[in-house]
Amino acid sequence: MSKKRALISVYDKTGVADFAKELVKLGYDIISTGGTKRILESEGIKCLSVEEVTKFPEMLDGRVKTLHPFIHGGLLARRDNSEHMNTLKEHHIEMIDLVCVNLYPFKETIAQPNVTQNEAIEQIDIGGPSMLRSAAKNFASVTVVVDSSDYEVILNELSEAGDTTLKTRQSLAAKVFATTSDYDASIANYLSEENDEKGLPNQLSLNYTKVDTLRYGENNHQKAYFYQSDDNQSEIGIGTAKQLHGKELSYNNYKDANAAIHLVKEFDEPTVVAVKHMNPCGVGFGKTIHEAYSLAYESDPISIFGGVLAFNREIDADLAESLNQLFLEIIIAPSFTADALEILEKKKNRRLLQLDTTKPNRSEWELVSVSGGLLVQESDTKIDDETEWTVVTETLPTVEDIDALKKMWLVVKSVKSNAIVVGNARHTLGIGAGQMNRVGSVKLAIDQAGDLAKGAVLASDAFFPMPDSVEYAAKHGIKAIIHPGGSVKDQESIDVANEYGIAMIVTGTRHFKH
Numbered sequence: 001m002s003k004k005r006a007l008i009s010v011y012d013k014t015g016v017a018d019f020a021k022e023l024v025k026l027g028y029d030i031i032s033t034g035g036t037k038r039i040l041e042s043e044g045i046k047c048l049s050v051e052e053v054t055k056f057p058e059m060l061d062g063r064v065k066t067l068h069p070f071i072h073g074g075l076l077a078r079r080d081n082s083e084h085m086n087t088l089k090e091h092h093i094e095m096i097d098l099v100c101v102n103l104y105p106f107k108e109t110i111a112q113p114n115v116t117q118n119e120a121i122e123q124i125d126i127g128g129p130s131m132l133r134s135a136a137k138n139f140a141s142v143t144v145v146v147d148s149s150d151y152e153v154i155l156n157e158l159s160e161a162g163d164t165t166l167k168t169r170q171s172l173a174a175k176v177f178a179t180t181s182d183y184d185a186s187i188a189n190y191l192s193e194e195n196d197e198k199g200l201p202n203q204l205s206l207n208y209t210k211v212d213t214l215r216y217g218e219n220n221h222q223k224a225y226f227y228q229s230d231d232n233q234s235e236i237g238i239g240t241a242k243q244l245h246g247k248e249l250s251y252n253n254y255k256d257a258n259a260a261i262h263l264v265k266e267f268d269e270p271t272v273v274a275v276k277h278m279n280p281c282g283v284g285f286g287k288t289i290h291e292a293y294s295l296a297y298e299s300d301p302i303s304i305f306g307g308v309l310a311f312n313r314e315i316d317a318d319l320a321e322s323l324n325q326l327f328l329e330i331i332i333a334p335s336f337t338a339d340a341l342e343i344l345e346k347k348k349n350r351r352l353l354q355l356d357t358t359k360p361n362r363s364e365w366e367l368v369s370v371s372g373g374l375l376v377q378e379s380d381t382k383i384d385d386e387t388e389w390t391v392v393t394e395t396l397p398t399v400e401d402i403d404a405l406k407k408m409w410l411v412v413k414s415v416k417s418n419a420i421v422v423g424n425a426r427h428t429l430g431i432g433a434g435q436m437n438r439v440g441s442v443k444l445a446i447d448q449a450g451d452l453a454k455g456a457v458l459a460s461d462a463f464f465p466m467p468d469s470v471e472y473a474a475k476h477g478i479k480a481i482i483h484p485g486g487s488v489k490d491q492e493s494i495d496v497a498n499e500y501g502i503a504m505i506v507t508g509t510r511h512f513k514h
Contacts, residue, residue: 005074006098007031007131008040009050009066011105012148017043019100019151026158028098033058033066053094066127069093075134079141098143098154099135103128103179107186124187129180139173140166146179182207204376206367217251224251236359237261241332244341246351249330252277253308257330257353260310263414264332265361267312267407272296276307279434283411284427289313293322295427300448308332312357315340334358380413380511390506392485392494397503400425401457401480405505408459409482413511419461420445420469422453422478429456438462442469446476455479461511463487467496474500484510 006028010016013036020030020040032040032047040047051057054068074096077084088095104125109115135144143164145154150172157164164172185205208227217224226249228239238258243249249257260275267285272292274282282299286292289311297304309323310332317339323331324343330351331344344352361381368375386406391397397405404425411428412421420432420441430449432441438460446453454477463486464470470493473481481497485506497504 003027003029004097005029005031005094006100007050007066007071007096008100009033009036009128009131010100010102011125011128012102013039014148015151016040016100016148017045019148019155020045022155023098023158026155031096063126066131071096071131072134075099075131075142076138078138096135096142098145099131100145101128101132102146102148103183106183106190110186110190120190125183129183132176132180136173136176139169143169144172144176146172146176150175182209204374212248214251214254215248222251226254236356236362238353238355241353241355244336244352244354245345246330246347247349249351253330253351256308257310257332259414260308260330261332261355261357262361263411264310264312264357265359266410266413270313271311273310274300274304274307275310276303279415280411280428280431281307282428283407283423285407285425289315290319290322293319297326299423299428300431304328310357315344317343320344332357380513382509382511384409384507384509388508389482390485390508391503392490392506393497393502393504395498395501395503397480397505401503404457405459405480405482408457409507409511412459412461413513415461415513417461417512417514419511419513421459422446422449422456423459424456429453438464439466439469439472442472446473446478453477457481459483461513463490463510464493465489467492469493470496470502470504471500474502478502480504482507484508486510 004027006023008016008020008030009032016036017040021043024030024045030040030045030047031050031053033050037047037049050066054070056068070093073088073091073093077088077095079085104123106123109123110120132144132146135142143154145151153168154164157168185207188205208229210225211228212226214224214226216222238254238261255278256275259278260273263280264271264273270286270289270292272284272289273280274296281303282296284292284295284299286295304326306327306329308330309328312334314335314337315333316337320340320343324346328350330353332353332355334356335354336344336352344350363381364379366377366379404423407425408421408423412419415421415431416434418435418438418441421428422430422445429452430445430447432444435441435444449456456478457480458473458478460483463484465487466489470481474496480503482505485508494504
């Protein structure tokens with residue numbers, strides 16, 4: 001019986017020399033190419049070149065070297081098929097029993113600033129994926145490795161039994177096809193963007209890597225995982241946050257933290273956002289982050305308990321002392337002073353996340369699964385053109401009203417529809433979310449605000465289908481209203497606003513969050 005052969009050709013050479021040395025000890029002949037061959041030979045490992053195997057020179061600047069029947073025949077031939085084996089013998093093709101290949105760094109290349117299309121194209125690996133796929137297809141007989149973390153498992157099985165198990169080979173093959181699929185998706189997405197395609201292609205390719213198995217999903221009988229986007233230019237959000245302290249994030253933690261991050265990034269001034277069950281429960285603004293926190297807390301001191309807080313300024317020791325008086329699931333900030341960390345880390349289960357929350361939200365695609373399909377939409381990062389806003393009432397808003405209306409208009413984008421936010425230029429006072437009718441949300445928000453609703457402003461994420469919401473707001477002292485407009489009964493709402501002396505702005509843009 002001829003000796004077994006392993007073909008090794010890797011871009012990432014981490015641990016490859018040690019892996020090859022062990023294969024040689026186990027009786028393998030090594031075939032290698034280019035830089036990998038040089039590395040192995042420098043370590044005293046004897047290698048056959050691909051040219052020696054194929055009897056054909058490398059050509060086209062290395063684009064063609066392993067695309068040859070002497071390589072792929074040796075990989076794809078079924079060992080249990082006598083016709084295949086006779087064909088190999090007839091053409092003097094020797095079998096290849098193990099393939100170790102990883103790919104050119106296409107994703108890393110396109111992530112670099114100012115990379116040219118030619119530079120990107122040269123990092124599209126052809127021979128590597130071809131060998132991997134050939135070997136993976138024939139996993140019944142061939143061991144294929146695309147990840148250096150699998151070297152140890154393979155060597156252990158080869159040492160113990162002289163071969164890898166079928167189960168291991170199948171698992172390694174699955175990893176190969178997942179890797180090449182992800183690799184091809186990156187290329188397809190890049191070329192689509194380069195071609196300036198409008199919207200998304202008919203065939204949607206997604207690039208995500210599993211980074212965490214969560215304890216459970218929304219409820220403890222549901223499995224859940226966290227996958228991180230493979231797009232190196234991805235949104236600065238929960239997927240790129242650095243956890244400094246606390247137990248692992250849960251499924252619901254991820255969702256709440258994501259909502260808090262998205263909202264706090266809407267504001268430039270010192271801002272604190274408190275989120276509970278995917279809705280903001282308090283938003284505060286101030287000249288300092290300390291003041292903003294106090295006002296966010298005042299917005300809803302009951303709901304903030306056990307919530308998620310996002311800050312867009314550094315947290316210092318004084319602020320940390322205040323935060324330590326509350327039970328909070330997660331605290332998110334662009335930075336923490338050393339003293340602040342020491343204080344906050346006293347609560348062992350509290351999660352502390354570091355993330356640059358000062359950078360604006362970037363437009364990206366939002367994905368929502370439905371039974372048998374996937375809904376995809378652009379994220380709502382639209383910055384409204386205030387020159388297109390129209391005051392539709394006889395009463396004009398004051399400068400202070402406009403400041404408050406602008407802030408509440410940004411907050412209402414992050415509240416589940418039907419969404420109503422009552423507040424002033426300093427903080428939210430009442431939030432009505434997710435009701436089946438708009439007047440229900442109005443009542444919730446105003447009832448929460450209580451007497452503070454007098455002189456406050458109100459933001460609605462969509463138009464008022466009936467004037468009852470405006471009338472309820474007017475009777476409770478609301479001073480100004482902002483909403484998109486667009487109802488066939490807009491004039492009735494305007495008439496009620498005029499009757500009570502309320503200022504009303506129509507934006508022309510809806511911010512529904514279903």
